[in-house]
Amino acid sequence: xxxxxxxxxxxxxxxxxxxxxxxxxxxxxxxxxxxxxxxxxxxxxxxxxxxxxxxxxxxxxxxxxxxxxxxxxxxxxxxxxxxxxxxxxxxxxxxxxxxxxxxxxxxxxxxx
Amino acid sequence: xxxxxxxxxxxxxxxxxxxxxxxxxxxxxxxxxxxxxxxxxxxxxxxxxxxxxxxxxxxxxxxxxxxxxxxxxxxxxxxxxxxxxxxxxxxxxxxxxxxxxxxxxxxxxxxxxx
Numbered sequence: 001x002x003x004x005x006x007x008x009x010x011x012x013x014x015x016x017x018x019x020x021x022x023x024x025x026x027x028x029x030x031x032x033x034x035x036x037x038x039x040x041x042x043x044x045x046x047x048x049x050x051x052x053x054x055x056x057x058x059x060x061x062x063x064x065x066x067x068x069x070x071x072x073x074x075x076x077x078x079x080x081x082x083x084x085x086x087x088x089x090x091x092x093x094x095x096x097x098x099x100x101x102x103x104x105x106x107x108x109x110x111x112x
Numbered sequence: 113x114x115x116x117x118x119x120x121x122x123x124x125x126x127x128x129x130x131x132x133x134x135x136x137x138x139x140x141x142x143x144x145x146x147x148x149x150x151x152x153x154x155x156x157x158x159x160x161x162x163x164x165x166x167x168x169x170x171x172x173x174x175x176x177x178x179x180x181x182x183x184x185x186x187x188x189x190x191x192x193x194x195x196x197x198x199x200x201x202x203x204x205x206x207x208x209x210x211x212x213x214x215x216x217x218x219x220x221x222x223x224x225x226x
Contacts, residue, residue, distance in 0.1 A: 032212035043217030093211035102155040
């Protein structure tokens with residue numbers, strides 16, 4: 001079955017700097033890769049996703065890249081702000097899969 | 113209006129008790145899920161229902177029984193609670209059963225078993 005590994009588990013960056021979170025997946029059939037942000041005391045919320053026919057996607061300060069050959073995908077946050085502090089999850093699935101598999105999460109802290 | 117709501121938000125109970133968590137979504141989605149998040153924040157799917165039909169049943173103890181009275185509601189009943197059941201339980205919904213659509217999560221129910 002699918003396995004998603006996520007690194008690092010914790011990340012601390014200075015406000016204004018960039019943050020990068022990396023994930024790898026095992027099932028070559030996976031074609032959908034969402035990223036969720038979980039703020040303290042709340043449920044995860046989708047912030048960006050990418051499908052396998054695209055190599056990169058941007059939404060303002062957030063970008064995701066996908067390397068299907070290497071089975072890697074990454075989240076890039078530029079010009080980090082205090083409100084970016086949260087736990088971030090990557091995930092992988094394909095349309096006929098029985099379940100979506102989440103990575104283990106990255107706790108991102110933004111230092112003022 | 114809250115898209116996915118859960119009640120209660122906090123649940124503290126003793127070992128051996130039976131408890132239920134309720135979930136409702138007003139998004140008109142066909143598919144609903146239950147996830148368990150442990151103390152290390154690991155998020156794992158437990159069950160999924162599509163139009164009241166069970167489609168995913170992970171290796172969850174049969175003390176956990178989901179029930180979907182209609183496609184807008186998915187409740188979770190837990191019998192004979194154990195210490196290891198302590199976790200945050202999230203309900204989620206998505207447009208349909210294809211796992212390439214956004215999942216909308218509820219605020220979570222923090223279950224503490226003493």
